[in-house]
Amino acid sequence: MTLTLSKKMAEFTSRLETPQNNYQQAAAERLENMDFPSTRDEYWKYTRLGKITNTAFELGTKLTKTDISSFQTCDNIITIAQGEIRDDLSSFNDLSIVVERSFPGQFGVNNVRNEEKATIFTTINDAYFREEVVITIPKNTVLSAPLQVLVLHEGDQIINMPRLRVVAEGSSEATIIMTTGCQDNYTQFSNCLIELDVAANAKLTFQNVQTGNDNHLTITTIDARQAADSRLAVNTFTLNGLLVRNNVNIAVDGQNCETHMNGMLVTKGKQHVDNHTFVDHKVSNCFSNENYKYVLDDQSTGVFNGKVIVRKDAQVINAYQNNGNILLSDQASVDSKPELEIYADDVKCSHGSTTGQLDENALFYLQTRGISKEKSEKILVGAFIGDVMETIEDEATNQYIKNHLQEVHGWDSDIEI
Amino acid sequence: MAAYTEEEFAEELKNQEYKFGFTSEIESDKIPAGLNEDIIRMISAKKQEPEWLLEYRLNAYSVWQEMTEPEWAHVKYKKPDFQAISYFSAPKKQYESWDDVDPEMKATMDKLGISMDEQKKLTGVAVDFVMDSVSVATSFKEKLGELGIIFCSFSEAVQDHPELVKKYLGTVVPTQDNFYAALNSAVFTDGSFCYIPKGVRCPMELSTYFRINEAGTGQFERTLVVADQGSCVSYLEGCTAPQRDENQLHAAVVELIALDDAEIKYSTVQNWFPGDKDGKGGVFNFVTKRGICHTNSKISWTQVETGSAVTWKYPSCVLKGDNSIGEFYSVAVTNNFQQADTGTKMIHLGKNTKSTIISKGISAGESQNSYRGLVQIGSRADNARNFTQCDSLLMTDKCGAHTFPYIECKNNSAKLEHEATTSKIGEDQIFYCQQRGLSEEKAIGLIVNGYCKEVLNKLPMEFAVEAQKLLAISLENSVG
């Protein structure tokens, strides 16, 4: 099959094998009409993709380093390495869940995301993913412990297409913690696609803990759909990675739903982290709350774009957005764009965005009590991100994040967060 | 219960008529529709312009031809046919003084509530009146002249003060800035010009009234206000247009220059014809307004926007000088099928620059009302401060209220706060007022005025009352 791709796209895919099944060939053909977005595109206004689009990546090969002890935080774990589940590195016998893998050959050609939801990156995932991991939490099942999904990468100039679907059936309850593990410090691009299907009265918490390595590149798209009376929390913690773009799209399709999105990031060096969230309130009587805290150091840049739409006739909606930014260095920068689009009248919606430095008075106060300036800063940063950290109930994950703050950002272990 | 419901209120808003929708029977000199270099040469010749200005126009025209109409705003409309518009329409007679002004036109102004005779006597406000594209009368010229203040039509300024016009024209809004600014630069016909000399505090409000009268014309006025070092001026513009079934295009450019230690307060009460209750007709108001602040200067924009079918307008401040201040206070009311995409840009370049944005949007009928604002802190803008509050009030379940702020910060000593809320008009507030004996429609008027108070308070006294009345009209025929 020969494709007429744009020059950039042809280069980008030059080292990727042309897929052999109908579903992926159709997806590859869709790429013919697509090109990478530029900063002229409203939704990529603040994020330059050169680091991704100027590289010819190849798909990751079989893992050589199989020690996962440094990444494992939960007893129950599913490991997806180089885009494929590893049974030998997975163990979840304590949990009543069903884990299946479905291969692209099994996908119907018409099983295509609608135009609105399909981006160039989800289409690349469609065209080149190796398998989809489907985790089902059966009806009325309450998981006794959180489940960790470890996504592993290894090798230089590698692209992996992790693809995960979580189905929380009616009245089930679960917490899933996705973590990134890089087995080396090479450049890997994780083009990750996650779908969350939250059925009526189910409760799902999805923690996305992005550790990666200093050269890690990721575009992670989370598409969620909530049915009536459900509760969904999607929390994103970004602790490392050179270029990180997260798209969290939540369609609230049923009444009496609760939706939470929390985000926290601490950056250094030349990191660029971009969080785009989109809550689509399609029906009445729902609540959504969003809180993202950014701490940016060195020459790093942060982008926040939070969008809430309240559709016509979706009455009695309470939707809140907050984005707080602290710039620790005079070369760090942030672009914040909280958006509200409201087409119903019986609503209470608000957003707030603040940007600044740490409170000088508080800093001085701590210093007069004998605490060094550096440590005082970290204490205040800890307090700033504290409300987002509180959303992690699982102790091991909490500790894992703190360890990262120590290793990557030089925090003392005794700083309370 | 036979309560006056919000639905009824909304219904009445729908049926409210545009009070300023009369046309004046004034003979006019109108050139044929269409846009090409010859037309531009014709406009320039009719106005006996110097060569450099013709060049400026022709250059703008060629820039404009390369541009496409912007589509990023949250508005939907049928794009104007730029070849169907007549780019020049002037009342036929020329006037030497106010007393010569056609009685019909004086009556027009009376209807607009701006009888110059009265204004002259009572309020001490200097007025420039722009009908269609031409400035027809300016009052108080002599008195202002004594202080060295120049306040005249743009055409007069081109003739009498070409050096000032040449020096500042296009310095804040360059020709290539955007599609409509380029169009305006090519075809602008008149507008107001104002220069306040060093150290002078203008003793009275300066005011321009704009009116589109002639059918099939567009209005492309150009306003240039220069406040020299240490000077101070308060400027107000008002706008109306007759009721017509077709859409009329208004693409103005306003440039403000506040030199060191100067202060400009620019207030707008915009009441272009919004179209009828079915969304037919109305003015497309695509306006570029921007001011530049030099050291220690201040520019304050206040706008009360109730008219126009489609509004696309972002009065902005470029805070170039250290310690400069930019302010934006806005009330935007949309009703029936009106669409507004309005807000501001605060570009912080200098150190210790401050900006404040207060925006109040009120949506009724089936209208769409969007706030779009940019706060940009450059890497050298140490200690910049911004506070933004934008609130939206929804009156019906068919309208929309949207908020699109862009906050871009490249300096870590900045302190930026942005807050936005969207809610329905408070039923408990309406009931509380009613329990104290206020009719529902009075209660709504009171609550809405209270809601906008922060902005209305910023208007010059004389116009605050007018603006309140206008708000009341926009929400008035709510009265049964």
Add this chain to the structure above:
Amino acid sequence: MSKILIDIKNLHAEIEDEGKKILKGLNLTVKAGEVHAIMGPNGAGKSTLASVVSGKDGYEVTEGSVEMDGKDLLELDPDERAKEGLFLAFQYPVEIPGVSNINFLRTAINEIKEYRGEEAVSAKDFMSMVREKSKLVELDSKLASRAVNEGFSGGEKKRNEIFQMAMLEPKVAILDETDSGLDIDALRIVAAGVNKLRNENNAVIVITHYQRLLDYIVPDFVHVLADGKIVKTGDKSLALELEEKGYDWLTTENA
């Protein structure tokens, strides 16, 4: 014999949309010069009664009548009821940002005057009235120029309600849980204000959960409202009895 100011007969009301029945055949007659206290357990319908009588949206009257001074109230809009002389002191007074207390009251008074065919109050008379009446509840006159209830403390809000009552001179005032959230000093001030406003031509209905307000505003009658009906009526000693024994003995007695 003094005239009947408010006459509620067999009032049935439910919450609109939900259809939940709250008032189930309530009767109450209040004559000029009288003070009635309505007490009862939580959820008995006390605040619903105040809302229904004053015409708040969200309730449907399915049966019965409410007359004030011979006029059918249920046919009137809330503002018309106020213009007829009904005043409700809210349990939770509403904040109206940007609208000053003064402007608000002046508009209200003039609307009422216009309704009654009386002349508007001059600014001067109005201001002296404000000064005089604000003293009644020891309300700082500065509060009068602030936005309605905005940033007021709980006590200030309640005093502001009584101040407004003084300004509007209603025929019938309903005080809905006016004592809630007040400390003893504020309670005394509010009660003293109400007592000064009482006369032989008006009437006061005090809705309260506790007896303590009735130490200061002494009622002529005490009614117990339970399950949407008046289940017992007595004099002020009934309030003391309720304080001691609670409401259970009454509700079970009637069950």
